[in-house]
Amino acid sequence: MSFRKLLLAGAAGLALATGAGGVAFSQTPDPAAATTIAPPVEVRRTEGLIPTQEYRLANGLRVILHIDRSDPVAAVVLAARVGSAREEPGRTGFAHLFEHLFFLDSENLGPGGLDRMSARIGGSGANGSTSFDITDYLQTVPNDALEKMIWAEADKLGYFINTVTDAVLAKEKQVVKNEKRQSVDNRPYGHTYGVILEAMFPEGHPYSWPVIGSLDDLDAAMLEDVQSFYRRWYTPNNSTLVIAGDIDPDQTIAWVQRYFGEIPQGVEAAAPAAQPAGLTATRRLMHEDNYATLPQLTLAFPTVERGHPDEAALDVLFTLLTDGRDAPLNQVLVDELQLTDEVSGFHQSQQIAGFALLQTTAFDGVDLDRVEAGIRDALARFEAEGVDPAALARVQTQAEAGFYTSLGSVLGKGAALARYDLYGTTADADLAALRALTPADILRVYRTYVKDRPHVATSFTPRGQTALALEGSEVAEVVIEPIVQGAEAPVDPGAEQASYERTPSSFDRTVEPPYGPAPMITPPAIWTAELGNGLDVSGIENRELPVVSFELSVDGGRLFDDPERPGAANLLARMMTRGTRNRTAAELENAFKALGAEVTVQAGDERFLVRGTTLSRNLTATLDLVEEMLFEPRWDAGELALAKAAVTAQIQAQRAQPTAVAARLYDVLAYGEDHILSRSPLGEAAAVEALTMADLQAMLANWTPSSARFRVVGDVDRVAAVAALDGLATRWSDREVEVPVWPRPARPDQARVYLFDVPGAAQSVLNFGYPSLTRDDPDFYAATVMNYRLGGGGFASRLTQQLREGQGYTYGVGTSFSAGRTFGDFNLQTSVRSNVTLEAATLARDILRDYAATFTEEDLEVTRSALSKSRARAFETAGAKLGVLQAIGDFGLPVDYLARESAIIDGLTVEQVRRMAEARLDTDALIYVVVGDAATQGPRLEALGYGAPVPANDLVE
Template identity: 65%
Template sequence: MRLKSTLLAGLSAVALMSIAAPVVAQQAGQGAVPAASASTESLMPVEEFRLENGLKVVFHIDRSDPVVAVVLAAHVGSASELPGRTGFAHLFEHLFFLNSENLGPGGLDAMSARIGGSGANGSTSRDITDYLQTVPNDALEKMIWAEADKLGYFINTVTDPVLAKEKQVVKNEKRQSVDTQPYGHTHTVIPGALYPADHPYSWSVIGSLADLDAATLEDVRGFYRQHYTPGNATLVVAGDFDTAQARAWVEKYFAEIPAGSPVAEPEPRPAQLSDTISLFHEDQFAQLPELTLVWPTVPRMHPDEQALDVLQELLTDGKESPLTAVLVDEEKLTDEVIAYSDNGRLAGEAYVVVRGFEGVDLDTVRAALDAGFARFERDGVDAEALARIKTMNEANFYGRLGSVLQKASSLARYDLFGGSADAELAALRAVTAEDVMRVYRTYIKDRPHVATSFVPQGQLALALEGSTQAEVVIEPIVQGAEAAVDPAAGQGAQVARTPSSFDRTQEPPSGATPVVEVPAIWDASLPNGLTVMGIQDDEVPLASFEITIDGGRLFDDPERPGAANLLAQLMDKGTADKTPAELENALKSLGATLNIRAEDERFVISGRTLARNFAPTMALVEEVLLEPRWDETELALAKAATTSAIQSQRAVPMLRAARVFDLVTYGEDHILADSALGTEASVAALTMDDLKRYMSTNLAPNIARVRVVGDVDQATVTAALQGLGTRWQAREVEVPEWPRPAAPEASRVVFYDVPGASQSVLMFGYPALTRADPDYYPATMMNYRLGGGGFASRLTQQLREGQGYTYGIRSGFAGGDDFGTFSIASPVRANVTLEAAALTRDIARDFGATFTAEDLDVTQSYMTKSRARSFETAGAKLGLLANIGDYGLPRDYVAREQAVTEAMTVEQIQALASRLIRTDAMTYVVVGDAATQAGRLEALGYGAPVLVNERVEAAEE
């Protein structure tokens, strides 16, 4: 994947979206074949046609915002590869962004910045690779031109130097997402065990590093010629646009691309296991034992797919589900049982995953799972539980329609898998208890499966009895193992141009400038001082809400941190009149979710519900806040879950880097130097009285704000909040004032040792601006071209695209009420730790002096044009209200920031960079292999790195 994304599985967004049948016949334009069909009753009506070269085109109109999403989906994934040539589809996803004949090197990324796009992105699965972006609707022709250039005018730009560099980027992605992640190799081990070696699902999507290394330029070009053809692709456009004009553009830019050879449709090929296979792996990064069970099931669109999804929810979702009841509440082996499906074109799998508590034997976990399955067989399917699942899925369905990009991506996938989403949603609603029990007996009960035990190093005794060792390739750290990448290699070389009937080098003009309107905001005040703000939005029948209360972690006792987080975990575990299961079921019956969390400076209660159920949902929130249950059993479970999370976080390199950064930035005596979770000792020491004291003393309406976005009006919201407005008593609360940490006077390198790590995590920064600081927005604007603009930023262009050192790097300001930081963060290949650190430092140090008028033009264009996307989703609207309510920004801050954007000068950016990018007065945190990398970092010129493992461990005691 270009950026991390989640593949759709089970009852996915695609599965739940209503999509039209083919539309009524239309007059064919040049290059188009008349095609058609339509349905006026679809929730997401589409217009479809196919060009003569085979390209399928899907249009969906959504006029809620002046934006469009464009998705080009190639029906090619890892299943299109051959043994020994794995990883090609994913590698191609990367290559596709780099260059094309008419956009030029980095052209799509550069254009995205200029037009205010969301940033070109993509993902690869076993079956599909898609390229997607949201842009203001005045840039639609530009995007259609650009996507056509990628599909038909691309391959000549792929050279040996380009291929060599992008191999390094992909290898960095694998190191980051697989090799250095706890349990990361699970999804490389399972496919090889579940499928025979010649099955296209028997290898992971990211492929083998050895296969990537062996790939030649001709291999890559051959893969392109075979799979990247119009007849093997779908173009989806969703949003606010004119379909007739868009069709003319599609025909102009795509129609003359040759059809290529047809690609055969793959036949379903479910896994066929004759016996259960048990494998183990001692995981260097895992802190806790994890058991994963995987059963072969069915491909997408199989008649049993929906019943299997419902089965997994019934088994694990909620305190009354049998697997959760046994493993979490009764046996106390874990804090969570996860079940999900992964259904593809060829086959499907059902997963059950349990990460046990420290020292838990996975044989015990397996026995408890068997007991849970036996309970399910005994008790059968509860009718009320089945109904709740359907109500929750209705709410989740609408929640996945929140942006045009979600809609476009889902339509592209649905086009691949075929069938009718309306029919599939009907099939979900039609699932019966008999269906659920039938698929359980057919696919799960006593059926052969794969069981993997991933245990911490040195704890092999925790693995399932009788397991054999899994084959896992661990990459050694060898200094200089990879040849250096020359970013200038091949630049300026003449690229052979593919003939075209018109000049494709000319970027199309922009359309009419979209009109961007800041959503209308209403506000109210309740009798106890609780303030309410809202935005009415009827795009989907949902309402999202947040209640924020000042203080958060700042109220924690530094001698016993973690109370705020522990209270947040406990608050939704029942009320005075409802057991935890009863509260859970009451929320689900309304299609509502509830999340409570403790942030650095806020305590937050948030959620979403079907708009028609807003009032009863708020009644439950009122119960949670004003009638706590204080259940000692639930407190013990929450403590166990928190302790498990503390242990798990120690194994995640990026979280280790953030932990070290906080500790050295704030100092041991500051509450923000502690983990939000606390320490194992502090969590054990916290009592119910501590949590009661926190809640009764610190949570008050006069330091709280409510915000609501969705299909509910002001009268409905205020009426639903009357109970909170009168029953929740105001009180004097003084939020502790913790000192702002001083910025370092000189740079130093701090190193946290992870022996054998194949990547190093860099996190450089210092204490910086708060959100309300007048310089905060100008500084954010300044940072866009440094490291905040994704592929438009210098850090990404030079460290990833230029040198292949990293999969991703970002810089930015993060400001709260009283605290803020500037940081640059990136995982890099271990054996270039020094080189990557030095290049990062030098880019940041020289940024102001080298900032140009062109940089300013791009920044101003992005900041201005991207406002068309600023208020599209419910989350974005809640963010607008948070900036006003929580951070005290003026009501017209959006207009004021636009004025700042327009008035900014090169000299002002240079002055900000000189003052705020303090490369010789910041902390350089590195997490990696000290034996091979720490000594090399002395060459940065900041002295010998300071090893901090003992300091961190002391702070966590």
């Protein structure tokens, strides 16, 4: 269903060398298991976009190896061919539940052993995802730890289920409930997907329920149900193991044979046959959404399963209908009728069926019948005008560029290979199908699957505005779990572990494998240049993929905004991509697409960023268009009106997003009413409306090369990159510009609790923090290291281990020192179930308060090992390499800052960490922001000890 979200994984303490306490077992290997096991059979070798070696073990496990020597890392992906489609009505949510359970315990790693090991070895953090058809478990590790990961993954299939107890199951049900509240119940339009699935597919169809399942089903699930599901589906012959990276294939397959080879195969599971939705009539459903502030219309059409001959054409159809300014739905709904600022669409084929969505969030008060009529008119126009061959070619080029970008990491390649194996397709076949498409193919699938075809139409309206729903809509059945104080039994984190006989093995699996040879970690080589106009240029050459990523960073950003009329910086960023003197917005967008390029402009707190990716062969042409954007903006009045309408709608939408409200409220309280950073980055509705074109032109005039940096990463060398910037060097004249200086706010003198009321909220959003270090502060990196075991290390952190794993209060929690060159903050952020708001806030506060006194030598060793060993994968992606250049260029760090940070890690002592924690973690000065149900939680929060919560709804727009 969704990734674990937290990037780094771990838990307190070092990995156990032997089994966990409370478990009965014999160390003597089982003689019956010592019989000779047939060696792996090499099935085939493939070339093409992702070359592979494929094997099959005697027990049916499919093994796919891919060699990538670009970085000393390896990705391990274990994919079980089981998702929600393998469940049964009344027993839903099991596949997603196992995505969680597999990270908790196993016979040989012990409780939390996978996460503990991941932290020690510098892994990316054990992660997972669940869909209708597949559940995969993913991690990237330094290649010296590859054998350790293969050992750990084998426990999932052969040495796991005995460790799941009633107590473990009860706690993880609470975590899943929190995920469902966070992703579905507690956000606008969160129930849309579930309503569509239930309406589109007949009762009992494997896709008729959401992947996360029914919480009633999970509540009713007994331990025996869970064990039975595991033994049926999590078997070697129903799984694929993908290992990609800098590996020795012969040694790797030998390790796979050692750790996976003796696991018994299970019952063979035939690949399910295609099972179309069979929708015979259009269904209209509506829901009065407690969180929505704007009406949203979604149209969902049944389509085809993965691998069907029409799949590629349907993918392109929904791109052509919605992607870009000249897409027919945008032309009609955005430009002509001005009912919305955007229409989105996508097609999704799964193993046995598929569907496509058209979706738009309308402006305030717009009747969705008008939107539906506009969609019909746009579709009719599309059919009448046909498919422009040039537009089709642009989509094909964009898809090629996007494909290469998705392969920018070994984990991306590994996850893709696992899915290709499930669906019986390949990357080469997908690209070939895409390239072979003709305009006639697109029109044919439109008439077959969309025109006048039965579909599901959902109208989600704000509370009290049901009149905006499509005429003739029936009320959808939406189940929202009631939050009752004390309804859940408390989780007992100290519950006794299971006693069981160990699963037999031919060797002692409790012994963790050794490290291999230490990887050679070489920081990327950085080249620099200075253009004639003073623009600093830096780059990192990487020939792995035929793509280039770049950034132009210009000092200022929101610092140029007027606090009385905020929002100009954001509005300027929007206008920069809306045409040039000689190109309309649509023409500029299409010019980029034809090059396989994507370019965006963002207004950050301290700088503007022009970001782009493109096929390396088209870098010069792409930068020529960027130059045109900068020096020949269109300044079209109609585009400005559309941009203002879009920003106003976004401002209104954010008012109903609890996490966005919490962030806004924190900024107001931390920075004070006179500071520009206390304003919303979007501005305020009235101020945005009052901004003029002259305001934006004046702000753009503040862009100057001497306060800017250009950086580029990818398939281009210094000479070619500088040559591609020739136009920027000659046309951009330098001038003196003074970036406004705003005061750095101080840490508050005393703590206060501020409560923003969301009546009936299923969760409370907690955002605790105060202003803190800047990025170039000498203590910043040391503070980040200190924070690893507190809340920055994902599953290695105390906050996660206690709030999520120990108590089941939350789906995710973390702390961070986030900083720019001028400002910085320390924050703790989480969402917790509403009826434990006080308990979660108190526990989080106490963990912060006690951290300095309780930090141990063991904590330091885990931190040092995790951060040092993770350097092997620190520079793998284009984004990571750009981050290195950004740290040097934008934040003023020395060129050798990476070596200095390594020295900080190596030299830290427990006493230094404790002093840092005492200095940087002051719970009695925190700003405690809570967004939740004031009626039930407000009186309870007074027990936190900082007085009655201050009502905060009037503090933000």
